[in-house]
Amino acid sequence: MSKEQLYIFDTTLRDGAQTQGVDFSIDDKEKISSALDNLGVDYVEGGWPGANPTDTEFFNKDHNFKSTKLTAFGMTKKSEHSAENDPMLSSLINSKSTSVCLFGKSWDFQVDVALGISNEQNLMNISESTKHIVKSGKEFMFDAEHFFDGYKANPEYAMSCLKAAYDNGARWIVLCDTNGGTLPNEVTKIVREVIKHIPGENLGIHAHNDTENAVANSLAAVQAGVRQVQGTINGLGERCGNANLMSLIPSFFLKKDFSDKFELSIKRENLKKLNSMLKIIR
């Protein structure tokens, strides 16, 4: 039986960089991204081109990665202007990234309170941003911020945010547990609902660790059908951190429930490289 591909997405240089006391230099970013490329992760999220000089410089360089796709991070367009006239989207498109990941709201409460725009306007911002990036030829993924909390509050609206990106050509829809408060049984239940509308091969999981469940939630999401897993080296990240890829990657190789069913771009013999990965950010 042929195995299904499971994709690994590292966000140490973006979400991990939001850890208190962490400030990656351009050299740190080079070192960490090339170690991740050597390990064989599918995607490295390198930061926000245009947001600060270090990230802009990092995204102006040719990295010649062997396997990893350099991913630029940003947010969906503002309501005030078109996607074409959004300076941040332009800096992502003009950066030397292979793929672009934009975050956007998927919880109606956040759309109202944090953005102060209508639900329809938010959907429009997601769909127009998606079309614009897809047209540029870069691989596009949508980070659905606060997705699990949003789904619990208003499942129809949370789903319509995902569809606004998926129906317009997003390669990946990433389900985010932004506050880290969702439990594994809830992840299972909600992913099973989402998968009725969007195939698992287009879904990712981005779990925060506030209830110490980020790894468990990521494993539950994969078992329920998602095929991209996001996390960081040592679970670095703001507050209590992100899902720890240094625990997840060995689990995918060493636990039969996963190793019988999935294959990764990472080679099995590279597991021994994880030890040096742990040290790289100490």
Ligand SMILES: [Zn+2]
């Ligand atoms: Zn995050």
